[in-house]
Amino acid sequence: MTAGFGWALGQIVAINLVLSGDNAVVIAAAAQRLDPLRRRSAVLWGSVGAVVLRIGLTFVAASLLHLPWVQTIGGIFLLAMGYRLVVPAVSAETHNAQVEGYWAAIRLILIADVIMSLDNVLTLAAVAQGDERLLIFGLVTSLPFVVVGSALLARLLDKYPFLMRVGGALLGQVGGQMILTDPLWHGVALLRRDWVVLSFSLLCAGVIATARRR
Template identity: 40%
Template sequence: MHMEFLSSVLSIVILDLVLAGDNAVVIALAARNLPREKKNKAIYLGTLGAIVIRTLMTLCAVWLLTIPYLQALGGLVLIPVACKLLKKEEHTEHVDSSTGFWGAIKTIIIADAVMGIDNVLAIAGAAHGDFLLVVIGLLISVPIVVWGSKWIGRWMEDYPILVYVGAGILAWTAGSMIVHDKIIGSYLNSVSHVLTFLIPITIVGLVLIFGYLSGKGKKK
């Protein structure tokens, strides 16, 4: 019995970590413009809020499955989030205001909640209805995600191109959520299988073009 429980916990932790890569990216992106002394605080508070939302979503997982177009709507919400994260503040000295600090926390929580729909449903399924397993898995994996987001944030400071890579990952996630929605996905497949690949690619392209043009406009 104990071995079966430990095995289930391990499975959920691994699933959490595999699914949480994009979450670590969004945390790093959202906090990157903050001064160093506020960056860690924003990461911790944002992640704490995300855990609370994720836990509540897991409790409602069965109900969430019945909401039509939920996954597609989540994907649409994620597109402007990806665009917003590409906007680099012109003067980092202004980012230490309460607006920038709480704005980063809000972005982390909203993006994690939207991106967590798939994760919650997958983990709830793996836990076979055992909510304790889900909570244990979250408690173990979240610190690893936070640690990973700090590393990603440092790499983004050294290699700014990674900001575009991160935004591209979020845009791809948004497109994937739309095309894998049960209702919209079925319709797209009936029209053409190519659309399930073409739509995410198009969204990635549009987000990256937006980021490039907005950055070019600021330089002028």
Template identity: 35%
Template sequence: MTSMDWTTDLVTLAQVVMIDIALAGDNAVVVGMAVAGLPPKQKRPAILAGIGAATLIRVGLGAIALKLLAIIGLLLAGGLLLLWVCWRMYRELRHPHHTRERKAKTLREAVLQILLADVSMSLDNVLAVAGAAHDRFWILATGLVLSVALMGLAADLVARLLERYRWIAWVGLGIVLYVAISMIWHGGHEVAAAM
């Protein structure tokens, strides 16, 4: 590999990382909200497990991302899945875990919530990164893994802020709901145009 190839690859990798950082902010909010109801000892394991599983799925999706573009209705399905995640988050915010009427969130529930939200919200991220990586799988995988690691750090900060300032959780829910509605809107138009 020549030095020109390495330079091109490094520039491409930098583009991939910037795309990931720009598109992963809403994911960090979801992860932070998912672990906010957990006991302090379970927050970090939930973030690591959820983001670890999400990383594997993202890299797998990235490997087939260009084929995903051809699947009509995928964006709509992801938006509907994210809308369900929003409903679950709304219920948690409305009935905090410290009340007696609801049992505390488990580590498994938090990891599942992170995974479902990340998969549904990551389609735009994965497709943008796959387009920028220009068929270089190592750039795609490196960029996605790095972005997920950065998202995990941001999610930990978001979770701590949510514990202190409950109103931020409602703002976060609004952001996630906006993303879900946007995905449903664009996915619905995509399905209607294909009919």
């Protein structure tokens, strides 16, 4: 192992520690309403599936993010998912609802994780500099960080249910930011200002965090 390879490896592990936090929050929130056994299973298989999808996504992420509408559509998806976390449509009172909720949680984990990981994947790709071994290692090693972090956060959500709104707000913030950083809006000077992007993303986070069932 060369010094350069070892340095890049260390960078990737550090990046995973920093960037996996947001994903762990969302995964824990998505699975929180399931019973403990189903929750662990949903977190594990949702995370494994998300890593597999990330590996495939790596080879197209750079070009995707430069296409108009991609980030806008992804941002809208995240806003909708944030709302679903805060205002769940599925009741957990019956066994059938639990089964439906289990698969709904896995779907939510997969989609939200992949959308939120676009920038993460690009960051890892930049560090790997075309070395597929490093890139795949970086994506695979993100799995334990996310799974362990999600399990710990799920326990906190049991104790402090209001933290579910934090997960929803996080999706809202990332979704709002993705929408306004879409190349689609690059011709609109006002929307490119940092304070506008920040204000809009915080507004989206606030709206979702305070959402109520009608």
